[in-house]
Ligand code: HMG
C-alpha cells in the first residue's frame with residue numbers, strides 16, 4: 175500500500191546550489207527559500223555551515239540564514255534544516271538560529287576522504303559531539319549517508335556496508351537517516367534490496383528517507399519503489415538543481431516538480447502548490463541563466 179501523505183524534504187537551496195560555480199547573490203537565495211515555503215514546502219534545507227573554501231557558494235550561510243528564519247513564524251510548521259560537518263559548523267549554525275541540523279557521512283572510504291577529509295570511522299567520530307551537542311541544544315538531527323548504491327571510484331556498494339554505516343549514524347542520535355544515491359546510479363531492485371536490509375537490521379522505516387539524484391533518469395522509479403516499502407520522506411530539489419562538487423559525475427537531484435506530479439497523480443498529499451513551485455523554478459532558472467532540466471517544469475511552462 176502507498177502512503178496517504180509524503181513529506182518532501184526540499185534540498186534545492188543547499189544540494190541544488192552548492193554545485194553552481196557562479197555565486198548566487200544572498201538576496202536571490204533568500205527569495206528562493208521564501209518562494210519554496212510559499213509554494214507549500216514545509217521542510218526547506220537552507221544552506222550548509224561547512225568550510226567556506228570547500229563550498230564557496232555557501233560561504234554566505236551566516237548572512238543568509240538570519241534572513242530566512244522569520245519564515246518559520248510566517249509559515250507554521252516550516253522547518254529550515256542546515257548541514258553541519260563538525261562542531262565548528264554546529265556552533266555557527268546555532269548562533270544564527272538553526273534548530274535543525276544534518277550531519278553527512280559516506281558509506282564508502284573514497285568519498286569520505288574527498289568530501290570530509292576523513293576516513294568513514296574518523297568522520298563518524300567527528301559527528302559524535304555534533305549530534306550530542308545539537309540534541310543538548312534542543313535541535314533535531316538528520317543523518318545523511320552518501321554513496322548508498324554506487325560510488326564513482328569504488329563501484330557498486332554492498333548493502334551490508336551501507337547498513338553498517340547507517341546504524342552508526344542512528345546510534346549517534348540522528349532521528350532520521352537519508353539514504354543518498356549521490357551519483358544517481360541506483361535502479362529499483364537495488365532500492366528494494368537496501369530497504370529490505372535495513373528492515374532486517376531492525377531499523378523502522380519511519381526513520382528512513384530517500385535521496386535520489388537523477389543521472390540515469392531512475393529517480394522516480396526508485397522513489398516509487400521506496401514508497402512501496404513504506405518510506406514517507408523523500409528528498410528532492412526544485413527544478414532538479416543539484417549535484418555534489420566532490421563526487422565525480424553527480425548530477426541534479428530528483429526534481430521536486432517531477433516528484434509532486436507523480437505523488438498527486440497517485441492521490442498522495444504533499445501540501446505543495448505545483449504551479450507555484452514550477453513558477454519558482456522557472457524564475458530560478460532565469461537567475462542561473464539556463465533552463466531547468468525537470469520535465470515537469472518544462473511541461474508546466476507550456477510551449
Ligand atoms: P578539514 O580541512 O579537514 O578541516 O576539512 P579541519 O577540521 O582540519 O580544519 C581546518 C580549518 O578549517 C580550521 O581553521 C577550522 O577552524 C576551519 P584554522 O584553525 O586552520 O584557521 N573549519 C571551518 N570553518 C568554518 N566552518 C566549518 C569549519 N570546519 C573547519 N564548519 C571539513 C573538514 C569537514 C570542514 C571539510 O571537509 C568540509 O567543509 N567539507 C564539506 C563538504 C561538503 O559540504 N560537501 C557537500 C555536502 S554532502 C552532499 O552533497 C551529499 C548529500 O546531498 C547526500 C547525497 O547526495 O549523497 C548530503
Ligand code: MG
Nearest residue numbers: 189354356418
Ligand atoms: Mg545530494
